[in-house]
Amino acid sequence: MLLRVNGGHLSPRGPSGVPALLPVMGFCLYLLTLLLLLCLCTAQWCYQKQNCDDECKDPSRWPVQFPRCGGSHQSPVNIVSRKVQLNSSLPPFSFIGHVDAINVTVKNNGHYAHFGLPESVRLAGGGLPGHYRAFRFHFHWGGGSGRPGSEHTIDGERYPMELHIVHIKEPFHSLEEAEQDTAGIALLAFLFEETAADHPHLDSIIAALGRAKYNGSNTVIPNFRLNDIIPAAKDLHSYYRYVGSMTTPGCEQAVEWTVFHRTLSISSRQLDAIVAQCQFWTGQPMTDIYRPTQPLDGRVVYSSKSGTPQKRVTHLWISVFSGFLIIVTLTH
Numbered sequence: 647m648l649l650r651v652n653g654g655h656l657s658p659r660g661p662s663g664v665p666a667l668l669p670v671m672g673f674c675l676y677l678l679t680l681l682l683l684l685c686l687c688t689a690q691w692c693y694q695k696q697n698c699d700d701e702c703k704d705p706s707r708w709p710v711q712f713p714r715c716g717g718s719h720q721s722p723v724n725i726v727s728r729k730v731q732l733n734s735s736l737p738p739f740s741f742i743g744h745v746d747a748i749n750v751t752v753k754n755n756g757h758y759a760h761f762g763l764p765e766s767v768r769l770a771g772g773g774l775p776g777h778y779r780a781f782r783f784h785f786h787w788g789g790g791s792g793r794p795g796s797e798h799t800i801d802g803e804r805y806p807m808e809l810h811i812v813h814i815k816e817p818f819h820s821l822e823e824a825e826q827d828t829a830g831i832a833l834l835a836f837l838f839e840e841t842a843a844d845h846p847h848l849d850s851i852i853a854a855l856g857r858a859k860y861n862g863s864n865t866v867i868p869n870f871r872l873n874d875i876i877p878a879a880k881d882l883h884s885y886y887r888y889v890g891s892m893t894t895p896g897c898e899q900a901v902e903w904t905v906f907h908r909t910l911s912i913s914s915r916q917l918d919a920i921v922a923q924c925q926f927w928t929g930q931p932m933t934d935i936y937r938p939t940q941p942l943d944g945r946v947v948y949s950s951k952s953g954t955p956q957k958r959v960t961h962l963w964i965s966v967f968s969g970f971l972i973i974v975t976l977t978h
């Protein structure tokens with residue numbers, strides 16, 4: 647190889663006059679592209695059931711790429727009802743804008759689908775340190791009616807599905823700002839219980855998910871009301887409270903968690919339908935989108951009222967009352 651002075655620049659040339667470094671540069675470009683692709687992949691994360699390859703991180707390896715996921719105040723957790731501390735001073739919530747008809751934008755981000763909420767939907771009370779505005783909501787599910795997929799578990803029991811409504815503390819305007827405050831985010835969690843009858847308002851959500859099937863696709867649900875899917879604040883006085891984190895990377899420890907005792911209903915038909923609508927960024931069916939429970943590490947879970955998820959208690963009282971009626975009938 648010769649180096650020739652050409653127009654004031656040193657130019658490497660081969661014997662034929664063709665620049666000899668071209669193949670080398672081509673190879674370097676190939677290596678750079680490969681590295682870029684590798685970086686893009688290592689920045690990705692997966693859920694456990696996605697069977698990630700070595701480059702992409704399943705939940706046990708999230709802390710490698712996202713160090714905060716290895717923190718000591720992580721979510722979700724298993725709530726052990728006999729260890730919960732009763733805190734009867736935890737007040738009820740006030741919901742603002744939950745009855746208003748709004749247009750909700752639904753977006754598949756390749757990991758889950760989220761539903762954007764306007765700033766007019768707000769939250770106060772509930773023993774939270776300030777007022778919060780709604781940001782968006784999303785669901786965590788398993789594999790349909792046969793495989794539960796809630797993130798929080800109660801006494802080790804996983805529920806079929808879980809709804810998270812993400813709220814940002816005022817006056818923050820973005821999730822990134824709110825994540826800098828240890829109580830910058832208020833997350834409301836509702837566990838679903840499988841029922842024989844359909845939930846009357848979930849079919850519009852299932853249909854919208856079907857229109858946001860692929861990574862990056864989005865759609866709108868017009869005239870949506872948040873109180874169509876969750877009860878009024880007056881019916882939600884019983885809840886668990888603890889401090890934790892976001893349950894997806896970067897797992898920021900900035901969340902005041904509220905897990906309501908009252909469960910929401912979903913039929914087996916709707917459960918099977920909801921898990922069949924979307925695809926992950928990898929093209930696989932979007933199922934089993936939940937993070938395994940994390941250690942409490944000395945944190946205390948408080949409860950505003952005694953008891954466990956309300957529907958189960960109601961079932962128990964119905965059983966006791968029915969038994970009592972049968973005894974009275976038989977003895978007369």
Ligand SMILES: [Zn+2]
Binds near residue numbers: 784785786810893
């Ligand atoms: Zn969530």
